[in-house]
Amino acid sequence: MKYEYLIFNIIVISGPLFFGSLKKFYFFNHFKDAIISVTISAIPFLIWDVAVTDRHWFFADEYTMGLRILSLPIEEILFFFTVPYACLFTWQMVKKYVNEDQKLFIKNLKTVIISVFILLGIFTFYIGKEYTALASLFFAVSLLFDRIYGADILSTKTFWIYFGFVSFFTLIFNGYLTWRPIVTYDEIYQLDFRIFTIPIEDFFFGFALMILTTTIFEKRINKLPQTKV
Numbered sequence: 218m219k220y221e222y223l224i225f226n227i228i229v230i231s232g233p234l235f236f237g238s239l240k241k242f243y244f245f246n247h248f249k250d251a252i253i254s255v256t257i258s259a260i261p262f263l264i265w266d267v268a269v270t271d272r273h274w275f276f277a278d279e280y281t282m283g284l285r286i287l288s289l290p291i292e293e294i295l296f297f298f299t300v301p302y303a304c305l306f307t308w309q310m311v312k313k314y315v316n317e318d319q320k321l322f323i324k325n326l327k328t329v330i331i332s333v334f335i336l337l338g339i340f341t342f343y344i345g346k347e348y349t350a351l352a353s354l355f356f357a358v359s360l361l362f363d364r365i366y367g368a369d370i371l372s373t374k375t376f377w378i379y380f381g382f383v384s385f386f387t388l389i390f391n392g393y394l395t396w397r398p399i400v401t402y403d404e405i406y407q408l409d410f411r412i413f414t415i416p417i418e419d420f421f422f423g424f425a426l427m428i429l430t431t432t433i434f435e436k437r438i439n440k441l442p443q444t445k446v
Contacts, residue, residue: 221280222292222399229390230299233306244306247438251305254434259297262426265351266293273348273406280399300390300423301430304383308431311379327364327371331357334421341408348406352421359428368435370428379431380424387423391415 218224237244244251270276270288281290334357342350363370370376394400395414402416410417 218280219282221397222276222290222394223282223295225390225393225399226292226295226299229303233303237306242310244309247305247309247434250434250437251302254305254430254437255298255301257433258301258426258430261355261429262297262422263289263294265355266297269348269351269406272403274400274402277397277399277401280397297426301426303386304427304430305434307382307386308375308379308434311382312375315375315378317373317375327360331360331364334360345405346407348402348416348418349408352418352425355425356421356428359425359432363428363432366432366436368432368439370431370435376431383423383427384420387420388413388415391419391423395419 233244236242266289267287270293276290276293281292284291286294334353338350338354338357340350341347341353360371392413392415395416398414407416407418412420
């Protein structure tokens with residue numbers, strides 16, 4: 218169906234827009250900050266997407282309307298606004314109900330994770346697994362950005378509950394995109410390890426986008442002071 222990817226985006230955004238308008242879950246007081254955060258974080262990912270579409274991955278014409286901008290279906294561009302906005306709504310709802318009594322001490326663990334993914338990115342780029350390399354490096358950069366920018370969201374209980382929700386939704390929604398398949402991949406550029414129908418690199422891609430967007434959002438709404446590594 219030509220409108221399937223468009224309908225996907227509508228479904229993703231409809232819940233946050235509807236529930237975000239209700240008094241109990243009201244989110245529209247953060248609408249401006251959310252849109253700014255989503256737009257800023259979308260830029261590097263859209264550049265990446267344009268650079269590798271029709272090489273690392275492909276979009277099926279039978280599921281898109283046919284309107285493309287710089288090789289990207291308009292529905293793919295919408296993805297970088299609907300999905301991160303839905304993530305931010307989820308983040309705020311988790312924050313609302315989690316008792317954040319203390320920070321989790323994971324500074325050293327974060328350093329290890331960043332180092333591992335940088336090394337993984339370099340190694341996989343060397344052996345020609347470009348999607349794995351880019352996903353690993355973007356994930357590492359998103360963690361480093363959170364640390365430098367001062368939001369430090371990974372040191373909160375809220376983040377890890379949020380991470381669980383995002384992982385669950387990724388299995389559902391990204392699983393749908395790859396199962397139909399609305400998006401397919403050239404396996405030469407990835408490890409070809411999948412969770413159900415989802416390449417493991419898609420998780421790194423999604424988590425990097427989620428962390429970057431949420432970090433910018435937290436900085437904006439809390440006016441956190443910038444810190445250094």
